Amino acid sequence: MNSEFLIVDGVTKRFGGLQALGGDGGLSFTVPRGTFLGLIGPNGAGKSTTFNVISGVTKPDTGAVYLDGQNLSETRTPEIAAHGLGRTFQTPRAFPSLSILENVIVGADSAGERLGAVLSGRWRRDEPKLKEKAAAVLNRVGLGSRMTGSVASLSGGELRMLEVARQLVRDPKILLLDEPTAGVDPSLQGKLSEILARLHEDGTTLIVVEHNLHFLLRIADTVVVLQNGELLAQGSPQAIRSDEKVVAAYLGNDHAA
Amino acid sequence: MNVEAFLVAVLTFGCLFSVLTLSLNLQYARGGMINFGTVAYFAVGAYAYAIVTQEPPSGLDQYLIGLNGPWWLGFLVAGVGAACFAILTGWPTLRLRGEYLALTTFAFAEVLHSFLLNERRIGNGSVGLANVERPGISWADVPDSYVFAVAALLLMLVTIAVYRRILASPYGRAMDAVRDDEMAAEAVGKDVARMRFEVFVISAVPIGFAGALYAMITTLVSPDLFTAEVTFFVWIALVLGGERTMLGAILGTIALVVFQEVVRGIPFETVRSAQIAASVEHMLTGAIFVIILRWQVFERISFARSQAE
Ligand SMILES: Nc1ncnc2c1ncn2[C@@H]1O[C@H](COP(=O)(O)OP(=O)(O)OP(=O)(O)O)[C@@H](O)[C@H]1O
Ligand SMILES: [Mg+2]
Numbered sequence: 230m231n232s233e234f235l236i237v238d239g240v241t242k243r244f245g246g247l248q249a250l251g252g253d254g255g256l257s258f259t260v261p262r263g264t265f266l267g268l269i270g271p272n273g274a275g276k277s278t279t280f281n282v283i284s285g286v287t288k289p290d291t292g293a294v295y296l297d298g299q300n301l302s303e304t305r306t307p308e309i310a311a312h313g314l315g316r317t318f319q320t321p322r323a324f325p326s327l328s329i330l331e332n333v334i335v336g337a338d339s340a341g342e343r344l345g346a347v348l349s350g351r352w353r354r355d356e357p358k359l360k361e362k363a364a365a366v367l368n369r370v371g372l373g374s375r376m377t378g379s380v381a382s383l384s385g386g387e388l389r390m391l392e393v394a395r396q397l398v399r400d401p402k403i404l405l406l407d408e409p410t411a412g413v414d415p416s417l418q419g420k421l422s423e424i425l426a427r428l429h430e431d432g433t434t435l436i437v438v439e440h441n442l443h444f445l446l447r448i449a450d451t452v453v454v455l456q457n458g459e460l461l462a463q464g465s466p467q468a469i470r471s472d473e474k475v476v477a478a479y480l481g482n483d484h485a486a
Numbered sequence: 487m488n489v490e491a492f493l494v495a496v497l498t499f500g501c502l503f504s505v506l507t508l509s510l511n512l513q514y515a516r517g518g519m520i521n522f523g524t525v526a527y528f529a530v531g532a533y534a535y536a537i538v539t540q541e542p543p544s545g546l547d548q549y550l551i552g553l554n555g556p557w558w559l560g561f562l563v564a565g566v567g568a569a570c571f572a573i574l575t576g577w578p579t580l581r582l583r584g585e586y587l588a589l590t591t592f593a594f595a596e597v598l599h600s601f602l603l604n605e606r607r608i609g610n611g612s613v614g615l616a617n618v619e620r621p622g623i624s625w626a627d628v629p630d631s632y633v634f635a636v637a638a639l640l641l642m643l644v645t646i647a648v649y650r651r652i653l654a655s656p657y658g659r660a661m662d663a664v665r666d667d668e669m670a671a672e673a674v675g676k677d678v679a680r681m682r683f684e685v686f687v688i689s690a691v692p693i694g695f696a697g698a699l700y701a702m703i704t705t706l707v708s709p710d711l712f713t714a715e716v717t718f719f720v721w722i723a724l725v726l727g728g729e730r731t732m733l734g735a736i737l738g739t740i741a742l743v744v745f746q747e748v749v750r751g752i753p754f755e756t757v758r759s760a761q762i763a764a765s766v767e768h769m770l771t772g773a774i775f776v777i778i779l780r781w782q783v784f785e786r787i788s789f790a791r792s793q794a795e
Contacts, residue, residue, distance in 0.1 A: 286669065310675035322670035324663045334656075335663045336674045341656030344684055348648075352656055395674060 234262035234434055235403060240282055240292035242275075242458075250275045250282065250458040255292045258453055258460055260403075265425070265435045267449035267466070269442065271479050275458040276438045277319050280405050284316045285309045296403070311338070315401030319408050319438075321388035323380045329391065330376040333363040336395035359398075366394045369424060371417050386413040393421070403434040410441045422448055442480075446470065454479065494635050495747050498703065500740040501638035505645050505696040506720045507727070507735040509689040512649050515729040516658070517685040518665040519580070520588040523595030524720050526575070527568040527690045529602065529712035531697020533609055534567035535560040536707045539619040548606040549615065557621035561698045568694025569687050571598075576686040581679065595717065603709040614708020618701045634703050641699060645692040646732060652688070661685065745770075 239255035241248070250256050256279070260266050268276050281287035283294050285306035293302040301309055324332050337359050341352025367373050370390040375383070383391060389409060396404060410418050418441075425448055429435060439445040446452070446466040454461040454475050461479075462472045469475055506524055513519045538560035540552040555563075579590040602609055609615045620630065652658055661681060663671040668678050701707050719742065727738025749767045 284673065286672075305677075305679075306672040307675050307677040307680075310673055316673055318670070318673070322667050322673075324666040324670065326662045326666055327659065331659060335659050335671075335676075338675055339656035339660075342660050342676070344652075344657065344688065347652055347655040347657045350651075356656070392670075399674060 233259040234264075234297060235260040235283070235436075236295040237279070237283070238293050238295065240279075240289040240294065242278055242282060242287060242289050248458055249278045250289070251292065252457070252459045256455075256458060256460060257292075258463060260434060260436065260451075262434055263429075263432045265429045265448060265450045266437070267445045267452040268436055268438045268455065269440070269445070269452060269469075269479065270455035270461070273457075274455040276455055277407055278458075279455070280316055280407055280436075280438065283405065284314060310399075313402030314405070315396035315399055315403070316405035317389070317392045317396060317407055317409065319411075321385070321392045323383075323388055323391060325380050327380070328376070329372060329378050329380060329383070330360070330363055330367065332380060332391055333367055333394045333398050334359050336398040337362070338399070363394075363398050366397045369397070369420070370394045371420050384412075386417060389413055390417060390421070393424075397424070401433065403436070404428065406435070406437045408438055408440065410439060410444050418444060491631070492747055492751060494631050496740065496744055498631070498635040498638045499747070500736075500743045501635070501642040502696050502699060502703075503720060503723065503743060504642050504736045504739040505638075505692045506716075507723045507739045508642070508645055508649060508732055509693050510720055510724050511729060511732060511735040512653075512689045513686060514724070516653065516661050516665065517682060517689075519682060519686060520585070521591045521686070522588040522717055522721075523575070523591035523593075523598075524693065525712050525714060525716035526591075526595035526598045527571055527693040528697040528700070528716060529595075529598060529707075530571045531564035531568045531694030532701040532707045532712070533602065533615075533697075534564040534694070535698035535701045536609065536615045536618045538563045540615060540617075548610050548613075550607040557619065557702070560619075561695065564698035564701075565691045565694040568690040568697065572687040572690035576683055580682050580686060592714070592717075595714065599709055599712060599714075602712070609707060609709075612709055614706055614711070616706050618705045618707060620702050620705065634699070637699060641692070641695055642736075648692075649689075649732065657681075 236259045237257055239251070239257055241251035241255045243249065256275070268279065270276055278287060282289050283301065285301060285304060285308075289302060293300050295301065296309070296312060296314060299312065304312075324335065327335060339352055339359060340346045340355055346352050364373070364376060367376055370393055372383075372387060372390060372394065375387075380388070380391070389412065393406065393409060409421055413421065422444060425435060425437070429448070437445060437449065446469070449466055451463065452466055452469040453463045454469060454472075456478050462469060462475050464472065470480070506528060510521060510524060513521050537549075537551050538555045539557055541554050542552040543549050575591065575594045579587055579594075582590060603612050605611070653661070660671070660676050663674075664676055664678050664681055672678055704711065720739075723739040723742045724735055725738070726741060727734035727736065729735075749763065749770075752763060
């Protein structure tokens with residue numbers, strides 16, 4: 230029980246007439262601390278909705294999510310983030326009125342975001358350190374030469390990496406990435422998989438949604454397969470590849486090992 | 487027309503109302519909040535100042551409270567009172583979006599207006615509080631009007647300094663992030679609700695101070711000085727100046743004040759001609775409004791400046 234860092238417990242969610250998550254007993258799965266979990270499933274299976282429920286963007290109809298023993302269903306999104314949960318969105322989100330570097334710095338929790346510290350000017354001390362850290366993260370995701378540019382100058386794949394960088398600068402304990410390789414070129418994908426392997430080594434819990442199984446199944450250590458909002462299978466990448474139900478529902482026969 | 491008096495009036499009211507426009511600029515352009523009840527915080531400041539400084543009621547007075555306090559206490563209470571009113575009105579409304587927030591803040595201001603009008607124990611109802619005390623400050627032969635002009639200028643400069651300090655800090659950066667994309671900002675731990683609330687309350691303080699200064703200048707506070715027209719005035723000034731910069735907010739306000747003072751300065755022989763002038767003023771306001779919006783005059787000037795900075 231102690232090692233179960235994240236617990237999704239009987240979660241259901243309806244949108245109008247559509248049962249997006251959880252059929253009968255609701256969706257349940259657990260993620261031990263330090264796991265690299267791949268979350269896969271056909272379009273509309275409920276992967277992004279699962280992320281939204283975990284991060285507090287969407288409140289579940291029934292059931293709950295626990296992170297490190299705390300019930301997230303009663304916690305607001307910014308507080309969940311403050312608890313060390315980071316996430317990206319399937320459609321990359323950026324802050325157009327901030328520079329690329331600022332888009333990353335703003336991911337960190339600066340003392341200067343408290344009004345008291347603003348008026349006393351106490352935040353100035355920390356700012357150079359934050360800048361340095363953000364610049365280092367931008368280098369890691371291949372945007373080191375674009376720091377002063379504007380967000381509007383970034384391509385779709387670069388925006389995705391920018392969003393990853395904004396989360397990395399927070400040093401999250403658990404990081405949720407929604408299709409991080411979509412529209413990202415092979416060389417950047419290589420960088421990304423290095424970054425993820427490194428985070429994994431350092432003990433960060435990772436949940437990654439991907440349709441790019443070539444990318445995901447090489448680096449994930451457990452896989453959860455969703456279909457119609459329900460858990461279809463859970464197991465090691467090898468076991469999932471050869472699972473008949475998964476092959477039938479999602480992988481197609483070409484993938485059968 | 488007396489040029490000197492004209493310039494002093496423009497300086498005084500230009501700076502005074504710029505404080506309101508700057509606060510609105512912070513709330514709207516940077517905080518993404520539409521406050522259509524600006525006049526309420528201004529009125530709270532003015533009434534707070536009057537009540538703290540006036541003498542206890544006597545004779546025909548219907549008001550209950552007069553603390554006979556010093557002017558600086560009245561001034562401080564004006565800022566605190568406006569902040570309290572912002573807390574009271576912001577708490578239930580700030581979760582609302584766009585036009586809904588506009589409507590509720592407008593409604594709050596109307597409620598306050600009719601409260602001041604009908605509840606005579608606060609400020610004599612529609613009669614208002616006359617003979618509001620002025621601070622007994624005088625430098626040699628300098629007339630009061632000059633002192634108030636300088637005070638308004640100082641208040642505006644301090645307001646700018648504080649707002650700049652906020653905007654140039656990580657707090658301002660987080661505000662921009664929140665306005666750009668709330669969901670992404672919350673995903674990195676920015677508490678959107680908390681920040682909006684803080685910005686709303688903080689920016690009410692200078693409006694309250696401006697209300698106190700206004701009460702000192704007019705020596706009268708009454709409900710018909712604090713109608714929705716004040717709110718519209720400030721919004722027009724903000725739109726005229728372009729919402730993007732502080733300089734624009736100030737230019738827009740001063741332009742509007744100049745226009746009003748010019749019209750006010752024209753001497754009228756008869757009531758009829760004054761009536762005509764009043765309607766011409768409205769038409770001209772509309773026409774100028776259209777022209778400036780169409781060509782975004784001030785916005786261009788101030789934006790070019792900010793690009794150059
Ligand atoms: N806010 C919403 N309102 C209505 N329906 C929604 C909403 N969000 C998700 N859905 C529906 O819920 C179902 C699950 O959507 P979700 O985005 O979680 O799927 P997904 O597994 O992420 O799919 P994809 O691989 O295409 O990204 C879909 O049928 C979707 O249309
Ligand atoms: Mg999805």
